[in-house]
Amino acid sequence: MLVDTIVAISTPIGEGAIGIIRMSGPEAFHIIDQIFVSPTHTPLKNRVLTYGHIIEDHQVIDEVMVVKMHAPSTYTCEDVVEINCHGGIIPLREILSRIQRKGARMAERGEFTQRAFLNGRIDLTQAESVMDLISAKTKKGFDIALNQLEGHLSKRVKQARMDMMALMAFIEVGIDYPEEDIEDISYEEISDRLSQVEVFLSGLLENAENGRILREGLKTAIVGKPNVGKSSLMNALLKDARAIVTEIAGTTRDLIEEFMNIGGIPIKLVDTAGIRDTEDVVEKIGVERSKIAFNEADLIIFMLNAAEALSEEDLLIMDLVKDKHAIVIVNKTDLEQKIDYSKIEMLLHDKRIIRTSIERDTGISDVEKAISEMVLTQQVGVSENEIISNSRHIHLLEAALKNVKDAKKATQTRLPYDFIEVDIKDAILNLGKITGESVESDLLNSIFSNFCLGK
């Protein structure tokens, strides 16, 4: 536990101009040498800030200043590297995941200080605060990772793990029960099963590379009755015209998801079909999904039409919105005002209310500001943890994929089963770190429930 190399973003995530990534441990220098290039090819010197680029496949990821500090005269008393890069979330995240792929592990909360203490650098009172930090995290639930995985991704990782577990049970039962009336699994079958998992994991990772996982941002749902301008707002925020906008109420029949970056904060914006009772079957599906999106959202943007009096439907939605983190937008202020503002203020007294005319392009920057303020004042969002756990997941998926490939290679060279199993077990371990499951008890359960054994 104390021999690996850890990494973390050391500056607050938000709109800072500069972000700092810190890495500590025996591999820190080795890792930075693999990802950092100075244009003059100046080698990094102890305690000298050096200009250069973080690169991946000869492509520049970011322009940075790097300093390395030799143990023991560092904060943690270990070899430390600090990378000063641009402050947005994207460069920080990219560099972080690059470092993890080279073998560093995401630091736990308070871990740099913990190391400083364990290596004899800081005193007892400071250590108390480290304990508090760790325990605060502990009490919050030590495995936030799983919660943050989107349901379908988690399911897929579990599936891959179960497939590997079943394969391992097959191999183990042959090893631990060689005389039972069970045919040994063949090399061909092992190889086939491994190939399936390999394809599966590669697919997951490809999606991750495309940003499906990384771009998990703050889940923001736009709600409001039909034709209030939800899709228009989304388009305005996106500044393109992806969502279909018509004058007919109920055009947005399905969820439309878009990812965007508002003030450095990744946002996943969901435009919902109106929440209302409908007879139209196709739309009904959309409405059901809207309700789910509504419940899962970190932030709700609730839209009202200024040109109409509050309808029963509006009041219904208001009631739902009341207990959520929400911003209220009163749109169509360019038309004749029929809405009762005082009633809105009374019913949603703790919510921010913004007047807009998307048609005339007024008030949209206020919406953007309100969103980023809510995140930065920490009223909503868990973005820091999400980014961290996501890149940790990618790292683990990559490790698991390598294990699967190694196992396949061992299968092809016809190594004995107990050697193939070593890599299979590692793959299960790595996938288990994502889903929070351990190997042994599962394996025995799998063996005893699937095979008939006994004296």
Add this chain to the structure above:
Amino acid sequence: MVRTYDAGNYDCIVVGAGHAGCEAALASARMGVKTLVLSINLDSIAMMPCNPSIGGTGKGHLVKEIDALGGEMGLNIDRSFLQSKMLNSSKGPAVHSLRAQADKNKYHTEMKRVMENTEHLHVKQAEVSQIVIEDGKLKGVITQTGSYYKSNVIVLATGTYLGSTIFIGDALIQSGPNGLAASYDLVKDLKKHDIELRRFKTGTPARIDGRTLNYDEMEIQWGDKAYELFSFMNDHVELDEMPCWLTYTNQETHDVILNNLDRSGLFTGTIEGTGPRYCPSIETKLLRFTDKPRHQLFIEPEGRDTNEMYVQGMSTSMSEDVQLAFMRTIPGLRNCEIMRPAYAIEYDCINPLDLSLSLEFKEIEGLFSAGQFNGTSGYEEAAAQGLIAGINAALKVKGQSPFILDRSEAYIGVLIDDLVTKGTDEPYRMMTSRSEYRLLLRQDNADLRLTQKGYDIGLVKDSRYSKFTRKLQMIEEELMRVSKVTLKATDLNPIFEAMGIPVVTQGFKIIDLLKRPEIFYKHLESIDVNRPSDLTIDVIKQVEVSLKYEGYIKKQLQQVEKFKSLEEKKLPEGIDYSSIDGLRLEARQKLDAIKPTSIGQASRISGVSPADISVLLVYIEQFRRRGN
């Protein structure tokens, strides 16, 4: 109330002389400690109440380790086996597992003879009814007949005798295994000392009369022609082999069983103990795996001087008439006569979480326990614990620190760590898959891993030690030789052609040839002309394995290094976990109950999270600095 009398002082008393008790008593006595071993019946010393075999997957590893440390089980089975087989020989060296059929009576008499002739060891027949503890100090044991044997160190190895009940159909008999007397007084006494007891269950199949079998209907099963032995001390033993027989159940058998489920003790609700998943009864197997058309049975001789045959795979708690009826549907068994019926047995055992890694009770100093009493199953698991308990009892007497093997050193270490750290909800059986460093913990290198340690504690004697050091030296010399000697292409190519390997244009060092997966020593025999003539199979195996699987072995060694760094971080005794705020409640409770000795052990406790471990790391550093 029986009047007690002073029956003498001993340094160590072992209660029970089954597989655990024998190893415990021998280890203690061989380490120079005056030891008394008490058995309910001296004719049941090292009795095998279940299968007539020693070894098997995982278990074979344990026997080799016991032998490497100076225990008796390996030597004793080598004196009494009927045939022997290397299981998994087609798989990798890590999972090769030796299993030998035993002559049960010979195994017993040989072990009894060794025990009776061991210096410092006193063998007596007696049933212990009380453990004497005065003012929290262990004082000795009192037997049913009133003998008070005094000792401050005691090893309990009571097996399945404690409060046991036998089930055959609806018959329920208060009895120990195999019709031997069970022990009920001791149960009451243990409860008096606040030792938590649990109820486990196991079972054994019927023994049938070998004269009533039709061998033409069964498949003969011989052992290996070139059989290996268990003990590193034995190079060769003459053997007059006896065969086993293979047959199968069929639909008719299954019908008889399924039509008589109400005659099984398992389903009538009388059995409450937890049985092992890996030894289900035939009725359980039929109900759980309904699509399996047949189940295999091995018919195994119980010994040379008996006609009794063990029906492996036929464990049941059906009533006797049903047993006979369904066995007579099986080819080879159609006219069989039962000599001893199958039975299920329920017995009291402790919760192993109450023990420390030395197998001493955490709450009662000097009291050790081993074997089935600790919640395990199997002769080999029992013997392994017995050996460690005996060693630690002797070390206690000598005032030395305990002998503990960790998970990276031996299957014995895995076994004990699992028991005292994770506990068990069913009789625990060793399996190779329980070991995370399986490639390192092989049968073939048990001596390389453990014999030095056995010598250091005084259990391994000079004869074994000098044989061991000679082997070490030969391995080293041979590794040196193969790294220097080059074999010419002209010599190699005929061999390669015969093997279907592409020919080469230049010579190769032997070391590089052996690294290739398909080339072994035997292939090079004719051209490796300077090979030392006294090279043993053991030495060749070590050289081959270490070269061929170098990459994997290195990887596991690195994992072991990480593992060791956490094992070496010791947790001070007497930590009040409930006062450490940073720990989650579940972790506090678990740590308080289990009292791990190291951070590594703590990390294996279920319910202790990585964050809890971080908190503990900081805590022990604080503790250390305050101490200074």
